[in-house]
Amino acid sequence: MDEVLIVGAGISRFGRSEATGRRHAVDAVRTALGDAGIPWSRVGAAFGGSDAAGLADTLVAELGLTGVPFVNVKNGCATGGSALVSAVNAIRSGMTDVAVVVGFDKHPRGAFDPRPQDWGLDEAYGRDGLMVTTQFFGMKIQRYMHDHGITPRTLALVAEKAYRNGSLNPNAWRRAKLSADEILDSGMVNDPLTRFMFCSPGEGAAALVLCSPRLAGSVGGEPVSLRSAVVRSRRFGSFEVFSPWIPAGALTSVSRDAATAAFELAGIGPDEVDVCQLQDTESGAEVMHMAECGFCEDGEQERWIRSGATEIGGALPVNTDGGCIANGEPIGASGLRQVHEVVQQLRGRAGDRQVPGRPSVGFTHVYGAPGVSACTVLAR
Structure with missing residues (x-):
């Protein structure tokens, strides 16, 4: 992939607040522009989206009415990744040499409430309880644990690490440490997943400023190379949210497909990655995605995590x-x-959670319904 640089990064606080999703988004974009030392009037294209907090293109009312082409993106949990791919392609095609990408949301309290008809499903699918995402996650990790010898305590250790790392992150929602025993005892939701093994719908925003390499010397932020950014949808034989079925033969994996494509495009292997972000809607997801993204073999996670x-x-x-x-x-x-997190790690600006030894290669992976994944490879 022709090199594209990330020269600005901004993020809001995550969790619950009185601010609107739009407010989070505007603040994140302005922080990213300030980081890059680039005014909004210099931006030649913008891409962004949310699931429940409104249309990203209307942010120009606060950011500035410059006439910039601003494209709305909505692709489930891969919304941010899809917007990023769009911005990369805008720069590579010559449409612009500076692009902004933003993702934001503000969800009400409680669980997500997807409607079957929005996903091409019969209403009976909802009446039978198959739109309950916690049920899907429970089924998927239970099968994986059976096949590969993963224990419930390993799931608890994943969540324990998440809360411990969150306690070091001033923008995190959950900043109180929890022990593995507390997590295991927090109440079963869908076997084997307990309450504190899950994430919760919340609010927040993140934004990036991208540019072509020829502008690297004229921007303020420390550039990070975006070596690849890809999005993939599911193939036949996948076991996904809202389609929990098991076909004959080997299962396919959209996460495996997206990660493989990202590494091939970047010319970098999983063994070269120094820091990574893996979708952890619940702790079982992180376990499975370690193998699906190529970092270990199925079943090795137990030893790695412990x-x-x-x-x-x-x-x-x-x-x-x-x-x-x-x-x-x-x-x-x-x-x-x-x-945003990997950019800060590669810049050496992650504060108390900084990975030692100045990491030089990072990887991100997101997964969402009904079987879509976005992955990136970044380098210092």
């Missing part, structure tokens, strides 16, 4: 900002929150 390999000071730090479990899940913002 040995501390995925901790901030480990061989492969995962979700150093606390992930979705600590930050919550504002759908439009999550994918860009991941990229």
Whole structure:
């Protein structure tokens, strides 16, 4: 992929507040522009979206009425990743040499309430309880644990790490540490997943400023190279949210497809990654995505996690900002929150959660219904 640089990054506080989703988005964009040393009037294209907080293009009312082409993106949990791919392609095509991408959301309290008809499903699907995402996550990780020898305590250790890392992140929602025993005892939701193994719908925003390499010397932010950014949808044989079925033969994985494509495009292998962000809607997801994204073999996660390999000071730090479990899940913002965190890690600006040894390669992965994944590879 022709090189594109991330020269500005901004993020809001995640969790619950009186601010609107739009307010979070405007603040994140302005922070990213300030980081890059670029005025809004210099931006040649913008892409962004949310699931429940309004239309991204209307943010120009606060950012400035410059006539910039601003495209709304809505692609579930991959909204941020899809907007990022769009911005990359705008720069590579010559449409502009400076682009902004923003993802934001503000969800009400309680669980997500998807409607079957919006997903091409019969209403009976909802009446039978198959639109309940916690049920899907429980079924998927239970099967994986059976096949690969993963124990419930490993799931609790993943969540324990998330809360511990979140306690180091001033923008995280959940900043109180919880022990593995407290997590295991927090009440079963869908076996084997307990209450504190899940993320919660929340609010927040993240934004990035991208530019072509020829502008690198004239911008303010420390550039990070975006070596690849890809989005993939599910293939036949996948076991996904709102389509929990098991076909004959080997399962396919949209996360595996997206990660493989991202590494191939970047010319970098999983073994070269120093810090990564993996979708952790619940702790079982992080376990499965470690293997699906190529960092280990199925079943090796038990040893990796218990040995501390995925901790901030480990061989492969995962979700150093606390992930979705600590930050919550504002759908439009999550994918860009991941990229924001890796940018800060590669710049050496992650504060108390900084990975030691100045990491040089990072990876992000997001997964969402009904089987879509976005991945990036970044380099210092």
